Amino acid sequence: MASAKLLFVAGLLVLLPAHMACAQGKLREKIRERIENKRAEQASVHDGLTSQIQVGDLTRSYYLFVPSDLPKNREVPLVFVFHGGGGNGKGTETLTNFSRLAEKENFIVAYPDAIAKNWNDGRENEASKSYKKKVDDVAFVKALIDSLEKDYRIDNKRIFATGISNGAIFSHYLAANMSEKIAAIAPVAGGIAEPFDQQFKLKEPVSVFVIQGTSDPLVPYNGGEIASKISFGKSRGKVIGTDETIRLWTEQDNTKRNPITGILPDSDKNDGCTVETFLWTNGKNGTEVKFFKQNGGGHTWAGGSQYLPRAIIGNVCRDFDASEVIWEFFKQHPKS
Numbered sequence: 001m002a003s004a005k006l007l008f009v010a011g012l013l014v015l016l017p018a019h020m021a022c023a024q025g026k027l028r029e030k031i032r033e034r035i036e037n038k039r040a041e042q043a044s045v046h047d048g049l050t051s052q053i054q055v056g057d058l059t060r061s062y063y064l065f066v067p068s069d070l071p072k073n074r075e076v077p078l079v080f081v082f083h084g085g086g087g088n089g090k091g092t093e094t095l096t097n098f099s100r101l102a103e104k105e106n107f108i109v110a111y112p113d114a115i116a117k118n119w120n121d122g123r124e125n126e127a128s129k130s131y132k133k134k135v136d137d138v139a140f141v142k143a144l145i146d147s148l149e150k151d152y153r154i155d156n157k158r159i160f161a162t163g164i165s166n167g168a169i170f171s172h173y174l175a176a177n178m179s180e181k182i183a184a185i186a187p188v189a190g191g192i193a194e195p196f197d198q199q200f201k202l203k204e205p206v207s208v209f210v211i212q213g214t215s216d217p218l219v220p221y222n223g224g225e226i227a228s229k230i231s232f233g234k235s236r237g238k239v240i241g242t243d244e245t246i247r248l249w250t251e252q253d254n255t256k257r258n259p260i261t262g263i264l265p266d267s268d269k270n271d272g273c274t275v276e277t278f279l280w281t282n283g284k285n286g287t288e289v290k291f292f293k294q295n296g297g298g299h300t301w302a303g304g305s306q307y308l309p310r311a312i313i314g315n316v317c318r319d320f321d322a323s324e325v326i327w328e329f330f331k332q333h334p335k336s
Helices: 002-015 018-042 089-096 098-105 137-151 166-177 242-253 322-331
Strands: 049-055 058-065 076-082 108-112 154-164 184-188 207-213 260-263 274-280 289-295
Touching: 049 137, 058 089, 058 098, 058 137, 076 089, 076 098, 076 137, 076 166, 076 322, 089 098, 089 108, 089 154, 098 108, 098 322, 108 137, 137 154, 137 166, 154 166, 154 322, 166 184, 184 322, 207 242, 207 322, 242 274, 242 289
Parallel strands: 076 108, 076 154, 154 184, 184 207, 207 289
Antiparallel strands: 049 058, 058 108, 260 274, 274 289
């Protein structure tokens, strides 16, 4: 009986008009193509490597991603991505997806780990072991650059730094203390620390891309106490306001006084966020200062996950992808 059914189906297939068979073939091809494209989109990049380095008396750790087809015949950029307070390097890779971008664009990404999960970023932060123990995180970054330069052909004109929250505040601090080495930074949800702002001065200009939400409940847009509602009696220190942060950078880079302004398309009407853009040009050595003002944006990474409830961190802006626009900015701003 089964063989008879098979013969019947085979007979029907033989009788199908030629154009129907052709159409079916094209449909199968389209489906196969869509499946392959979807697989390519969803495919994970290969894993990075967790390593350690000795810096003075401390053993420091970091997570490193190196593209599978890293060019061997030319120097490549190095991007540091600094986690927020309480986080770690591996988790920040997941949040930002910078490794996927690095695989595509052929640059190396280092995700360093802070001591006790907090960077010593220029604040008087009583809740941070790094602050109380006077941990030299700038020395850690310097040592890590030296170490990586032994193993890879790092382009000294294209060393960049970004980070969120505590990692953003530290990016400002790092660039000010290593302005001769860092080409550009992109702090997300974090301004310049108090009282470090009083001694903020560059040896060399650095390009800066600030991304900040006006409704950030943890790092106030207008400056002040960090995470004041969840500090539990221990001060986490203060930052200056976003506008003041940008003023210091434009002064140090000696950019034009008036910015070029714009508005990003509100591509997601439900994210509670719109974005104004500002660009200060013609700084020393070709530097620029850029600012994405996320109206309604929270303590989040644009295009990333809602990693905690909105009641705690606010809205995630969906009108742009922070990692992509940051990398585009970095590409355009090497050290001169």
